[in-house]
Amino acid sequence: MPVVREFTLPDLGEGLTGAEVVRWMVEVGEVIVVDQPVVEVETAKAVVEVPCPYGGVVTARFGEVGEEVPVGAPLVTVAVSPGEGVRVSGGGADERPLVGYGVADGPKGARRGRVRMGGTGSPAAAPVAVAPAPAPAAPAVAAPSVVAVISPLVRRMAREHGVDLAALAGSGPHGLIMRADVARAAAGPAPAATVVAGAVAPAAAPAVTPASLADEVVPLRGLRRAVAEKLTRSHREMPAATCWVDADATELMALRAQLNRSAGPKISVLALLARICTVALARFPELNSSVEPDGSAVRRHGAVHLGFAAQGERGLVVPVVRDAQALGTEQLGAELARLTEGARTGALTPAELTGGTFTLNNYGVFGVDGSTPILNHPEAAMLGVGRITPKPWVHEGELAVRQVTQLSFTFDHRVCDGGTAGGFLRFVADCVEQPGMLLRQL
Structure with a gap:
């Protein structure tokens, strides 16, 4: 007789205690193979496909779409024939598999046909002993058609x-x-036009009913809940202050154009700004720091793990460039491009979204000039860059049209005073206006 085994939600790492069910990838009664993904879940860090270490017949599923499942709670039960359908590894048959992060197009394992089980076959049905699967000659239910959707949103x-x-x-x-x-x-379809005396008149707009004005309650789950909790903690615990300055970025843009006329990878404005940040933090190491959890000391980080704000399918995320201080401008550009694409597709791992020591926020891509952002807890500082746009500017004693940007700098006042923050921001602005200054730091 088959043995019913229970597969629980494994520890997904990074201190995560649970995950939300986004999409079930198997049905009750379906035959699965070892390490086939059975469910897609959303954590506070990423979207994850969870593979099952057992092969056999799915007898029950636990958790509805949108429901939070704690680590260690059951996900599915599988009827496994004796001696078959269990992944064996050095840690034993019950060792949990490593979970791959990111949104995939579909299950990695082979799909099999479904077999009829005793009872109702409801997803909420309790695990029961089952008879062996029918002989191969039994007709299998056709696999469902593939829908061209990769985003759980x-x-x-x-x-x-x-x-x-x-x-x-x-x-x-x-x-x-x-x-x-x-x-x-x-x-819905657009309302049909009405023809009257040779003229086309628009159909009457539908009447607004009270039901259409009802409030909508959107639960904070997964990434959005994690972001909300982090920003609330930052706002509550950190005495943040912001200073800003306008800078003439004409020479920086000219340098970028010159670099991109030569052979090699294209250099983005973000890569140049990231390089300026690493040089500035070497001069002002107090700002590459964080306050210890008990508030008794400030930890100054030896390496610069540079976070940057990026917009993706799941909202705003902050990927991290590890050891940015050791990378040249081209290397920074390549890593920024890779992480930006991962943010866009939702394929970043938790490790790529945590551990930052300083954040670069290029909100100019949204067409705005300035911002006073909330710090990315527990980091102590964030540089903001507004849009670079033509403005009247006094250049060499004469009025001219120059490429101007606003730089803002938000910092935790516990790690430094205003003089240090102002010195950092002024140095960044000087590098934007005279990028040749960077040669003295190489």
């Missing part, structure tokens, strides 16, 4: 609005279904 949006993803034609690359496609489908 798109799937959730479709569920909330009752949109059938299988009926949509995606507008993204290779037919990928995007959030805009779901939004159009949720809005």
